[in-house]
Amino acid sequence: MSDFLNGFSEQNYKKKKDKILDEKQKKREGQGQEEEKGDAQARARKVEEEEENRGREWEMEKSPDQEHGKESEQEEEEEKEKEKEKKRKKASVKDKGSPLEAYTEAVEREEFSHVPGDARDEVFEPDPDSRKKKLRRKLIAIPSVTAGVLLLGLLLYYMYTVEVPDFVGEREDDVQEWGLLNDIYVREDEVYELEKEEGTVISQSPSGGERIFSEDEVQVTISKGPDPQEELELPDFSELTPREA
């Protein structure tokens, strides 16, 4: 890398600044002298112009003939036109040196004919990879959209459904409590069941492990205990020992 920044450290820059200031002063002095010269020239021009005007006035006074006046006007017009032409020529010489002018001329001359494309400034070309790109886009887009939809569905399913526990053998109160907590209506059917304790669940629908939407219902069958109307067949106690009876 260059040592450019070293030139701006405190020690090095002082010398540089002094140099710059000296150069600026010299420039100013030079400009001052030029201005003085310029002023002197301007004054001299003014004096000359004034003298010329006086001369013309004197000529006009001397020859009041109208025709002569017309001739002098024509001459003046011719001189003016000549000056204008000179100025134009000077301007064209100046502009020839300008790279921008040269550039615009080159554009006009169509030097860039080797450049492909139509007359517009933009060069269009069919993209050779456009088919591949489209196919690639489709190959990426279709599975990703499908996967996205599936994921969203799964997410919603798990958000709005509840897993039903296995209630068989559980207490009726526990089932009702679960129903209240999960916003599920629990419908109870009661049956006599000799072998199950009163208030316990014998069966359920849907069965344990399945998922249901909230506000759905779960149907459970609750045991009412033994049926008082049921007739039981008694064993023959005469054949049993007191302990067995």
Next chain:
Amino acid sequence: MATATINVNNLSHYYQDGDYRRYVLRQVNCSFEKGRFYTILGQSGSGKTTFMSLLGAMDTVQEGEIQYQGYSHKSLDPNSIRRNYTGMVFQNYNLITYLTALENVMVAMEVTENRVPEDRQNVAYNLLDYFGLPRSKANRLVTRLSGGEQQRVSIARALATNVDVILADEPTGNVDADTEDEIVEIFKALAHEHSKCVIVVTHSSEIAREADVVLKLYKGSMTLDE
């Protein structure tokens, strides 16, 4: 013959337009050397700014190669190119508006991996002073400076990383004619007195007249006019 600081080989760049590629640069070959002042001329939409963005590693090279001091852009990290090889000057300055002129320059010194003198603050002050911003102005927020002064700060910031290449994209687009002359003088001095490689993209024929080399872009092709 000075060694080329930047070499551009078969550089092409396009923008995707449906099934078509709109080429803004086609097979551009050129090289830039230290100590010379280059201008790139071209009509609007001819690819000047795209070319500048590629040189300054602000856009990705699609086809072709750019070599920075002999190293291909493929072997260099874009961040490294921006920090250690090129300094950028923008038309709208792109200074950090809540920092002072001095802080803007010092931030650039912090990020570079190039060798920067230890007394950074003094160097930054002197750098700004060299470009016509004395200490009183260097301590002002950049938003409190005129357009010309802000552009000087951005030139100082571009140089604060001690890089050899200064890229300027329409640097005089927002300043008056007198300030334009002063900025051109700064660029000329940087190229000829400090042997920097100065590349300026412009519409201005005034700047083009002052340049050592004028490159012309037309329909994405580049021609040289030395």
